[in-house]
Amino acid sequence: MAAKILILGGGSGGLVAANALARTLNGSGEITLIDRNPYHEFMPSYPWVAFGFKEPDQIRRPLKLLEKKGVRVVQDTITEILPSQQTVKTENDSFDYDFLIVSLGATIDENAIENFATEAYHPWTLQGALRLREAIHNFKGGDVVVGIAGQYYRCPPAPFEIAGQLDFLLKAKRLRDQSTITIFHLTPGPLSNMGPAISRVIAEILQSKGVRFEGSFELDRIDKDSKKVIAKDGRELHYDLLIMTPFHKVNPVVAKSELSGPKFPLIDPKTFRSQKFDNVFIIGDVVNPLINLPPAGVVVHFQAEFVADQITAEIKGGYVGESFSPVAMCIMDFGDDAVLPMCEFSKTYIDLSGPPSCGVLGRGKEIRLVKAGFEALWFSLYLTR
Ligand SMILES: Cc1cc2nc3c(=O)[nH]c(=O)nc-3n(C[C@H](O)[C@H](O)[C@H](O)COP(=O)(O)OP(=O)(O)OC[C@H]3O[C@@H](n4cnc5c(N)ncnc54)[C@H](O)[C@@H]3O)c2cc1C
Numbered sequence: 001m002a003a004k005i006l007i008l009g010g011g012s013g014g015l016v017a018a019n020a021l022a023r024t025l026n027g028s029g030e031i032t033l034i035d036r037n038p039y040h041e042f043m044p045s046y047p048w049v050a051f052g053f054k055e056p057d058q059i060r061r062p063l064k065l066l067e068k069k070g071v072r073v074v075q076d077t078i079t080e081i082l083p084s085q086q087t088v089k090t091e092n093d094s095f096d097y098d099f100l101i102v103s104l105g106a107t108i109d110e111n112a113i114e115n116f117a118t119e120a121y122h123p124w125t126l127q128g129a130l131r132l133r134e135a136i137h138n139f140k141g142g143d144v145v146v147g148i149a150g151q152y153y154r155c156p157p158a159p160f161e162i163a164g165q166l167d168f169l170l171k172a173k174r175l176r177d178q179s180t181i182t183i184f185h186l187t188p189g190p191l192s193n194m195g196p197a198i199s200r201v202i203a204e205i206l207q208s209k210g211v212r213f214e215g216s217f218e219l220d221r222i223d224k225d226s227k228k229v230i231a232k233d234g235r236e237l238h239y240d241l242l243i244m245t246p247f248h249k250v251n252p253v254v255a256k257s258e259l260s261g262p263k264f265p266l267i268d269p270k271t272f273r274s275q276k277f278d279n280v281f282i283i284g285d286v287v288n289p290l291i292n293l294p295p296a297g298v299v300v301h302f303q304a305e306f307v308a309d310q311i312t313a314e315i316k317g318g319y320v321g322e323s324f325s326p327v328a329m330c331i332m333d334f335g336d337d338a339v340l341p342m343c344e345f346s347k348t349y350i351d352l353s354g355p356p357s358c359g360v361l362g363r364g365k366e367i368r369l370v371k372a373g374f375e376a377l378w379f380s381l382y383l384t385r
Contacts, residue, residue, distance in 0.1 A: 150247055298329055326346055
């Protein structure tokens with residue numbers, strides 16, 4: 001009987017894993033993917049939706065397109081993962097499996113910080129990107145503040161890109177002279193946790209755009225009456241438009257499952273297998289910050305391929321695939337400039353023996369085209385119409 005493989009989540013990790021397994025198993029496994037969202041959304045393009053450069057249907061595709069590759073797609077909300085029974089429950093059904101891949105991502109909580117939901121805008125969801133688009137449309141100039149709610153959020157470089165794109169857009173709208181842009185972050189310098197080479201380039205770009213950076217700024221609260229964000233050390237930033245990463249928390253379905261331990265969820269960081277159930281793999285934003293990897297699509301992409309290879313090897317009896325490379329890169333689009341930074345996390349991940357090794361692979365407007373090209377490549381490889 002064909003092995004049953006169940007994939008939870010149709011985001012970056014789930015989509016890559018489903019494609020890799022459909023290719024390598026070639027009929028010798030039954031693959032089912034469950035997501036509550038009927039679409040796969042290409043998150044790196046959310047800021048482009050917010051800034052009006054793309055429409056929602058240009059950055060998403062129906063997950064059902066995977067069925068052309070032999071993957072069964074179920075649109076439902078997962079309510080319970082029961083690994084000791086090899087079962088997953090959804091609102092409408094129940095599924096058993098031989099192998100389980102969990103790639104349920106991080107969960108956004110807009111109510112975790114007082115006043116966030118009404119005062120702050122963000123492109124960390126598609127709905128959020130459309131709301132930010134409306135706010136930018138209504139903005140008539142003033143103080144713009146871009147910042148982060150906490151350390152854990154998808155794509156660490158994205159707030160810097162957003163500040164840069166906003167400068168570009170406000171110039172085009174002839175509102176830049178009447179506006180200030182300030183970005184606040186927990187790190188002392190712009191992306192200084194990625195080392196001096198990247199930080200220097202980002203600082204130079206922000207300076208050339210007149211974007212002020214406030215470092216080591218730990219958010220204490222948002223005061224909606226005075227329209228200020230206030231840091232724990234007392235610093236205050238006035239805003240007319242506030243763009244902030246929402247609070248990201250661990251996925252509640254995984255948190256309450258048997259996969260979790262005192263250090264949620266327990267995995268072997270070399271194979272991404274659950275330490276308790278060796279037919280369960282957990283990858284992506286739901287687990288990466290715990291093993292000192294960033295919540296980034298590139299990382300989960302390599303994890304998904306590696307996990308699919310391990311499952312294929314078990315089912316087929318012998319299969320040599322790719323090993324896992326803890327590498328992340330992000331094409332940072334600043335509108336009239338762009339940067340391609342890359343980090344290798346071998347030293348941070350697993351044993352924290354040293355900092356990530358980072359560098360700038362390229363800089364220039366043309367890198368923006370690479371970002372657009374990558375989105376097209378992503379869909380043509382993984383969700384072809
Ligand atoms: C603005 C922005 C820019 C980014 N730019 C980059 C970039 O340039 N480079 C990069 O590498 N990464 C980037 N990322 C990050 C990248 O998109 C994520 O790290 C990646 O998508 C994580 O993949 P994942 O599979 O772990 O989770 P996700 O892609 O978040 O997928 C999780 C899926 O699980 C589903 N789900 C969750 N709970 C349930 C449930 N209970 N029932 C059913 N379905 C459920 C969700 O609907 C979702 O489809 C960016 C992210 C954002 C927001």
